[in-house]
Amino acid sequence: MFNKLSARKPLNRKSILALLLMLLPCHAVVADTLLVWMAEEQAGVRDVAPAAHPLASELRRQVASPVSVLSPLMDLTDQQAITADRLWQGDAQAVLAASARYAPDYIVLARIDAQGAEPFTEWLIWHQGDRQSLSTQGDWPVQAERLLAFVSELSDRVAAEPDQLTAPLALAPVMAPSGYLLTLYRLDQPADFLDAMAQLRELFGSQSIRPVSFNAGTLRVSIDYEGAVSGLRGELQRHPRFNALPDGQLEFFWN
Structure with a gap:
C-alpha cells in the first residue's frame, strides 16, 4: 500500500490552486457604474467640466470596488447632444438620451458653482427611472465623499425594497401619448x-x-x-x- 501511494505524482501549484478555488464560495460580482456629467460656472462662464476635473478625480479615487465612475467621452456624438447650458438647466431628456450609449446603472449630473470661497455643487442622480437630488459644499474630497455615500444609501434602499417580480403591482392610469x-x-x-x-x-x-x-x-x-x-x-x-x-x-x- 505504501509503495502504491508513494508512486503517485505530487500535486503541482496549478492543481493546488484549482482545488482551493473549488472550496471557495462562488458569488456573482455585479459592478455598478456611475456615469458623471459635470458643468461648471466660474467667473460668469459656464462650461462642460472635463474628465480631469478635481471633483471627478476625487470620485474615481474614493469609489470602492466593484463600483466604477465613468466620465463621458465628449466626442462628436456627445457634443451634438450635450451643451453646458443643457447640463446647467438639468435637461433630463438630453442627459438621459446622451447617457444611453454608456448603459450606466446610475446617471449623475453635477452643476458646480466655483465662484464662491467654497465650491457649491447641485447633484441630480437618476437610477431605475427615479431622480434624486443632493447639494454639497466644501473641498472636493468632502463633496466626493458625500455623493458616494448618498449613492450607497440609495443602492441600499433599492435593494431593501420588495422584489418587483413578486410584489403586487399597482398601476395608476396612464394617459396615452397623442398622435x-x-x-x-x-x-x-x-x-x-x-x-x-x-x-x-x-x-x-x-x-x-x-x-x-x-x-x-x-x-x-x-x-x-x-x-x-x-x-x-x-x-x-x-x-x-x-x-x-x-x-x-x-x-x-x-x-
Missing part, C-alpha cells in the same frame, strides 16, 4: 438615436415629434400627423433610412 406611435428598431450605434430624431424632425417638424421611450436599441416616438396612418406610413417608407416591417403597422427598421 401616432412609431416604433423604430435597430438603433444600435451610439449616434443612431440622434440621427433618427433629426430625420423625423426634418420630416414632420420639431413640434410634432415627442420621444416616448428608448431602450435596447428600440425607439418609440409619438408623431402628430393630420392625415391618415396610411399617409404617415407612406412618407416614412419613401425615406431611405426607414425600412417598414411587412405587417402594415408603424414599425420600421433603422437603416
Whole structure:
C-alpha cells in the first residue's frame, strides 16, 4: 500500500490552486457604474467640466470596488447632444438620451458653482427611472465623499425594497401619448438615436415629434400627423433610412 501511494505524482501549484478555488464560495460580482456629467460656472462662464476635473478625480479615487465612475467621452456624438447650458438647466431628456450609449446603472449630473470661497455643487442622480437630488459644499474630497455615500444609501434602499417580480403591482392610469406611435428598431450605434430624431424632425417638424421611450436599441416616438396612418406610413417608407416591417403597422427598421 505504501509503495502504491508513494508512486503517485505530487500535486503541482496549478492543481493546488484549482482545488482551493473549488472550496471557495462562488458569488456573482455585479459592478455598478456611475456615469458623471459635470458643468461648471466660474467667473460668469459656464462650461462642460472635463474628465480631469478635481471633483471627478476625487470620485474615481474614493469609489470602492466593484463600483466604477465613468466620465463621458465628449466626442462628436456627445457634443451634438450635450451643451453646458443643457447640463446647467438639468435637461433630463438630453442627459438621459446622451447617457444611453454608456448603459450606466446610475446617471449623475453635477452643476458646480466655483465662484464662491467654497465650491457649491447641485447633484441630480437618476437610477431605475427615479431622480434624486443632493447639494454639497466644501473641498472636493468632502463633496466626493458625500455623493458616494448618498449613492450607497440609495443602492441600499433599492435593494431593501420588495422584489418587483413578486410584489403586487399597482398601476395608476396612464394617459396615452397623442398622435401616432412609431416604433423604430435597430438603433444600435451610439449616434443612431440622434440621427433618427433629426430625420423625423426634418420630416414632420420639431413640434410634432415627442420621444416616448428608448431602450435596447428600440425607439418609440409619438408623431402628430393630420392625415391618415396610411399617409404617415407612406412618407416614412419613401425615406431611405426607414425600412417598414411587412405587417402594415408603424414599425420600421433603422437603416
